[in-house]
Amino acid sequence: MITLLKNGRIYDPAHVKDGVVEDIYIHQGRIVPKPMDEAKISQTYDLKGKVVMAGAIDMHSHIGGGKMNIARMMLPEYQQKQLQEIKNSTDHEVHICTPHCSHHAVPSATDTGFRYIEMGYTAAFEPAILPANARQAHLEMGDTPMIDKGGYAMLGNDDYFLRLISQKADQKTINDYVAWILHATQAIGIKVVNPGGINAFKFNQRKQDLDENNVHYQVSPREILQRLSRAVHELGIAKPLHVHCNNLGVAGNFETTLNTMGASDGLPMHLTHIQFHSYGTEGDKKFSSAAAQIAEALNKNKHITADVGQILFNQTVTASGDTMMQHLNAKHANPKKSVIMDIECDAGCGVVPFKYRDQNYVNALQWAIGLELFLSVEDPWRIFLTTDHPNGAPFTSYPHLIRLLMDKTFRNDAFAKLNLDAQAMSNLTSLEREYTLYEIAIMTRAGAAKLIGLNDCGHLGFGAQADITVYTDQPDREAMFAKPDYVFKNGELVVKDGKVSKVVWGATHTAKPSFDTTIEKDLQSYFDKYLTMQVGNFKIADDEISDDGRGKIITNQKKS
Amino acid sequence: MSNLSNSTLPTTTTCPACGLLCDDIIPNAETAVNVKNGCSKAIQFFEQSFNDNIGASPTLAGKPCNLDTAIKAAAHLLSNSKSALFAGLGTEVQGMRSLMHLAEKTNATLDHMHSDSTVRNTLTMQNDGWLTTTLAEVKNRADVILAIGTDIATSHPRFFEKAVWNTESLFHKPTPEVIYLGVPAEKTKAGTSPNGTAPTVIDANADKLPEIINALNALLNNKLNNKKIKEESAGGVSVATLMALVNQLKAAKYAVIVWSASSFKFSHAELTIQSITQLINLLNESTRAAGLPLNSGDGDSSVNNTSTWLSGYPTRNRYVDGKPEYDTYHLSTDKLASSSDALLWVSTFNPHSPPATTAPTIVIGHPATKFERQPEVFIPVGVPGIDHIGLMFRLDSSITLPLKKLRDSQLPKLSDVIHQIEAALSSVEK
Numbered sequence: 001m002i003t004l005l006k007n008g009r010i011y012d013p014a015h016v017k018d019g020v021v022e023d024i025y026i027h028q029g030r031i032v033p034k035p036m037d038e039a040k041i042s043q044t045y046d047l048k049g050k051v052v053m054a055g056a057i058d059m060h061s062h063i064g065g066g067k068m069n070i071a072r073m074m075l076p077e078y079q080q081k082q083l084q085e086i087k088n089s090t091d092h093e094v095h096i097c098t099p100h101c102s103h104h105a106v107p108s109a110t111d112t113g114f115r116y117i118e119m120g121y122t123a124a125f126e127p128a129i130l131p132a133n134a135r136q137a138h139l140e141m142g143d144t145p146m147i148d149k150g151g152y153a154m155l156g157n158d159d160y161f162l163r164l165i166s167q168k169a170d171q172k173t174i175n176d177y178v179a180w181i182l183h184a185t186q187a188i189g190i191k192v193v194n195p196g197g198i199n200a201f202k203f204n205q206r207k208q209d210l211d212e213n214n215v216h217y218q219v220s221p222r223e224i225l226q227r228l229s230r231a232v233h234e235l236g237i238a239k240p241l242h243v244h245c246n247n248l249g250v251a252g253n254f255e256t257t258l259n260t261m262g263a264s265d266g267l268p269m270h271l272t273h274i275q276f277h278s279y280g281t282e283g284d285k286k287f288s289s290a291a292a293q294i295a296e297a298l299n300k301n302k303h304i305t306a307d308v309g310q311i312l313f314n315q316t317v318t319a320s321g322d323t324m325m326q327h328l329n330a331k332h333a334n335p336k337k338s339v340i341m342d343i344e345c346d347a348g349c350g351v352v353p354f355k356y357r358d359q360n361y362v363n364a365l366q367w368a369i370g371l372e373l374f375l376s377v378e379d380p381w382r383i384f385l386t387t388d389h390p391n392g393a394p395f396t397s398y399p400h401l402i403r404l405l406m407d408k409t410f411r412n413d414a415f416a417k418l419n420l421d422a423q424a425m426s427n428l429t430s431l432e433r434e435y436t437l438y439e440i441a442i443m444t445r446a447g448a449a450k451l452i453g454l455n456d457c458g459h460l461g462f463g464a465q466a467d468i469t470v471y472t473d474q475p476d477r478e479a480m481f482a483k484p485d486y487v488f489k490n491g492e493l494v495v496k497d498g499k500v501s502k503v504v505w506g507a508t509h510t511a512k513p514s515f516d517t518t519i520e521k522d523l524q525s526y527f528d529k530y531l532t533m534q535v536g537n538f539k540i541a542d543d544e545i546s547d548d549g550r551g552k553i554i555t556n557q558k559k560s
Numbered sequence: 561m562s563n564l565s566n567s568t569l570p571t572t573t574t575c576p577a578c579g580l581l582c583d584d585i586i587p588n589a590e591t592a593v594n595v596k597n598g599c600s601k602a603i604q605f606f607e608q609s610f611n612d613n614i615g616a617s618p619t620l621a622g623k624p625c626n627l628d629t630a631i632k633a634a635a636h637l638l639s640n641s642k643s644a645l646f647a648g649l650g651t652e653v654q655g656m657r658s659l660m661h662l663a664e665k666t667n668a669t670l671d672h673m674h675s676d677s678t679v680r681n682t683l684t685m686q687n688d689g690w691l692t693t694t695l696a697e698v699k700n701r702a703d704v705i706l707a708i709g710t711d712i713a714t715s716h717p718r719f720f721e722k723a724v725w726n727t728e729s730l731f732h733k734p735t736p737e738v739i740y741l742g743v744p745a746e747k748t749k750a751g752t753s754p755n756g757t758a759p760t761v762i763d764a765n766a767d768k769l770p771e772i773i774n775a776l777n778a779l780l781n782n783k784l785n786n787k788k789i790k791e792e793s794a795g796g797v798s799v800a801t802l803m804a805l806v807n808q809l810k811a812a813k814y815a816v817i818v819w820s821a822s823s824f825k826f827s828h829a830e831l832t833i834q835s836i837t838q839l840i841n842l843l844n845e846s847t848r849a850a851g852l853p854l855n856s857g858d859g860d861s862s863v864n865n866t867s868t869w870l871s872g873y874p875t876r877n878r879y880v881d882g883k884p885e886y887d888t889y890h891l892s893t894d895k896l897a898s899s900s901d902a903l904l905w906v907s908t909f910n911p912h913s914p915p916a917t918t919a920p921t922i923v924i925g926h927p928a929t930k931f932e933r934q935p936e937v938f939i940p941v942g943v944p945g946i947d948h949i950g951l952m953f954r955l956d957s958s959i960t961l962p963l964k965k966l967r968d969s970q971l972p973k974l975s976d977v978i979h980q981i982e983a984a985l986s987s988v989e990k
Contacts (some may be wrong), residue, residue: 064869066958072868076886079872108872108884132694135960139653140869159700159730202701204813204848216731239957327844330689337689342850344696345730351689471611529728532695534572534583537961538705544951544962 001042002035007393008047008470012054013435013446014459018438024052026466029490033462047470050485053441054458055122055467057448060272060307061389062240063112063161064126064140066133067319067349070339071106075317075353077335105316105390109143113506115396117146118498120469120484123457124395124507125152127191127242128273128321131158132344135540141508142551146456146494147305148467149549150509152242153185154321156192156224156257157199159345160526164215165227171234172516178231179515180523184539188452188511188556189239190232191272193321194246195221201324207342208246208324210259221246229264233343235513238453238558240268240305245277248325252281254290261301270451271379273309273388274298274516275370288425289369293377296381305451306377307384310370310401311363312393317353319390320528326350356393364422368415374405375431380442381450400481405435406477427484453556454509466491506546507552573964576652576715576909576945577605579855579955580695587966589883606908608928609946614969616927622934627972634904634922634937635984641897641920642903644668647893648914649875650858650907650925651964651974652950656866656979659863665982669878669900672863673912674856677822677919679888681853682864682874683830690837693816693850694956699846700730704812706805706837709742709769710820713750716955720750733813742766749882749913762805767826768795772802773835778807780842795972809843854955858909859944861953862960905935908944908974924977943969 003026010024025032025041035041062068072079080408088391101357107115116124119295129137141149155161155178164174178190189231196219197208197535203215210221229241245260247253261269271277274294282288298306320326327350329339334355335465342348356363370392377383386401389395404411435443456465470486483498494502520535527535545551578601586596595606618630625633640645646663648658649672649922657668663670672678680709684690698705702916705724706927724736738759740749743766751759764772775794779802792799809815819836836851843849860907868874871884876891878884892897897903897917904922905914911926920936923929927940944950944962953960 068687069868071866073682073864073874074689076686076873079884080886110871111872130958132696133958133960135951136865136958138952139866139960143657143870163730202697202814204849327691333689337685337687339685340691341958342701343691344694344699345700346696363755442948530696530700530730532699532722533959533961536572537574538581557673 002032002040004041004044005052005468005470006044006046008050009051010052010460011441012249012460013442014439014449017460024468026434026459026488026491029466031460031462031464033133045486048195049473051437051471051483052460053120053469054445054460054464055442055469055487055489056120056457057452057454058116058121058124058386058395059384059448059452060127060386061124061395062128063124063144064109064151064317065129065137066554067128068106069140070349071317071351072108072371073424074337074339074351075106075169078104078315080474101392101428103314105394106292109140110145110559113145113147113261116488117489117495117500119396119398119482120471120487122467122487122489123146123148123454124341125149125452128193129153129185129187130321130343130349131181131185132346132538134187135544138186138508138540138545142545145503145505146489146500148506148509150188152189152191153181153187154191154193156195156228156345157197157198157310157347160523162199162214162217162219165219165524171227173519174227175231176454176515176519178228179235179513180519181199182237182510183512184220186508186510186540186545186553188490188509189237189242190228191242191244192224192228192345193244194248195224197221197246197324198321201327201348202342206324206328210256210263225260225263225269226265229267231267233267236558237511237513238556239451239511240270242272244272245323248276248322249278249329251287253479254278254280254293256549258297264303266303267307268303271304271306273310273386273391274306275311275392278369278373283425285421287365289365289372291369291376292371295373298377299379305382305384307371307386308373308411309386309388309392310374311356312387312397312400313356313358313363313367314368314393315355316390316393317351319349319351321347321349323348323350324351329476340342358417359419361419361421364419365425367418368426368428369395371404371411371426372426372431375433380439381447383443384448384451399478402440402475402481403478406440408432408434430522453511453558455556458536505550507554509554509556512555569966570964572947573966574952574961575602575605576859576952576963577601578857579861580716580718580722580912581952581954581961582718582722601717605897606704609943612927612943614971616940616971618937618939621936627939630937630939631977631980632984632988634939635938635981636988637902637920637922638666638904638981639985639988641666643900644704644902644904645893645896645900646670646904646906648673648899648905648907648912648925649863650909650912652859652944652952653862653866653960654950655906655908655944655974655978656859656863657870658975660867660870662978662982664879664882665985667881668894668904669876669880669891671876671891672860672869673858673893673907674712674822675875675892677856677861678864679876680821680830680833683888684837686831687830688834688837689858691840691844691850692956693852694958695723695954697850698852699726701733701814702736702816703733704739704740704814704815705736705745706741706809706870707751707816708773708817708819709766710818710823710854711740711743711747711750711853712818714747715820722776725754735751739806739808740770741805762797762801764795764797769824770826770832770835771795772797773832773839775799775802776806777835777839777842780810780839783810784842784845809849810847813848815843815849816852817849818852818854822856824949853954857906858912859952860958860969861955862951865953865957906974908941927971939977940971941974941977942969947971948973
């Protein structure tokens, strides 16, 4: 039983295929070479003129875990009347919201899976799994149909780690702990949010710079980044340390971001939602774009990758582990409410609803800064397409964002409607670049898979998981990317004309480096003394994810 | 314990009897009921569970029948209903997942037996948000614990042992000062520290808490703005006493304010909870403080969370043509028990009886459930954490813990029964 996808135009950057017309054969969920015996082909799709890419991979999207459930709980109106109001609104800023986008910032787990696959995305990664909350994150992701998922475990604010650093523990101990966390939380990468800042907030520190110590531990964010990036590197985890820098959202924070690039002594790091960390203090309003400086540094520092965290105008909600900054930002909440939580000597979370407005100077400039970054960073293998769902905008607005990147006229028309002061402070219209389909395929497929270390996803080579998206080439790139003709998941046709035709369940991607398990002895005594659960219950067993026959764990090995 | 064998017994187990979910319970196979580390509530729970009739049979209108027949009868009732009410919902995550799917298929309304309390907290959160904390933070950081209207220990017996009287903490903090506000003095014994330090008890009528908490907010606000207050008392408590409390909270490095929505018996308690959370917000302008809302039990936190990620809405909600709808006011058991055309009552941890109704009733629950009127269908099922594994959310919601299986019984698992009812829906004749 072989499926043939015939005559499609293939965009497969992993194999340097830029629109070549080729056939793809699928057997048992995998892409295979042309069979000797053509009689075995049971189904043929003629894709003449169609654009064929691997299923897209969202490398940073808050799709599961406590903070998203808090956001859903706190904002039932997003699902009730307000959604309708957003759709019906004649508000001028809606010009920038896509007609295809439900703009639902906090969809249920079910809707999350459906909306992703309907746009041709076949995997999404939750970037902020609190180890203490990992079971909930996996429960929610387990109930998310259609797509593969995975997550990055948050470290660097937990008291166990900070104690180790303050006690000058050797790097091997740190590495063992990091590996233990990856196993215990069933994660594929490690993230650090406002290094040390979430912890410092619990000691009533309200601000922390890269070289400013935590009052209790006397440990600096720089030291945390050094230790964690080294652990990730030495353990051989493919995914570089995922870094949410200090000083998110603060005018002038670009210097922290530039300095952070140097904190890992040349070891790989990924700076996430870098748009929120590219702000200067120029101009009358003391808030300006530092996208040029950040892009220049990214172009120069080959060990650094970044995703943008583009904002798009309209109602959304920000959900972050960064309690320090979210507590500060709560005064800008719209509607006026916020949930902040200190969590289990592990980390925290802050959920603050937010409405980005194109006539607001800061918001308009944030929008421009994100696009300036996209267009100024030269290497599409090192910059990724995200809105930091739902923080900058819901992921359903990706097709709109893709059009902004691919269509200069469309982009400049949108820019012309922004707050005039913001327009005066941005060089966006001078940036001529238009992304190509090949570059979009790098950012959303090949690059993302390479970054995370997904060997069998994000490409269309033999042996790849047959996650394939087929689009009709249309000049309106938003319409094109919003509604693929076909999406295949593991070789099965699951979306037709932008609608789910079959419900399937994806796998959970993990990384499980080997480590010295004697670390558990110390962890056991730490848990018994200071925490409120058994260390054994902290760990998520494989069968918790795979037991009901729906889920499956894929453990990715780093390619040597 | 009876029915236990050493070979299959886990070394430690998790107790679902209250929201603390103590997971250091050591079951013992040697004696009838013996759990080490168990509190009074845990012992009662394990005793009650192990006295179950593990061979209890399903019944139709009180007459024993086999499981298959009961499942078909339940499916028949539900497929003939247009507005079924799924109430009680005393279950854990996996049970709730199955109930949500069945509700989606049958256009049912879902409401937990303790929703009155849960909804009060949810409304506060939806109106204003809040700043809260979790047990391990309390254990390691709290230097002042203020319990408002709840003695904590009655509903969560090991709270003080686990999170307050710990001698070791990460930051070598002093033993917390415990303050009760609006709690009868005779119920405050648990707040006496192991070295004999008595708690501060601020005597107040629980009905006056709304007024008193508003006064605390006013006093803190005034303090922050250097204003004086003219009144001498608020809600029967002297302003001097309240001022001392405000000063104590403000001087604390990490004050934790504990409340239990179920203990607030006055109407519009959500406004008082909001007043508490506003006090916490004000304190956080200069120092750190956090709230800790207690839950009521019977899986309320688990059900609320599971409902939220599956449908997008916390409890109370319903499905209409496959689409979830949310309404905390109209979709309550009280309002719907008599107007629904079918009631599915679920209570697996405790033998809670269904509410009085003339609607055809299906009970899926604890084998020891007693009935004033025999339900049309009764299917006794296993107790999560005794007869089968499960997953539960702790009172602070961030932590989910696995429940373990302690014995072999013939009692089916709720989620299996629900799946079978769902599967039988399509084959029954309307």
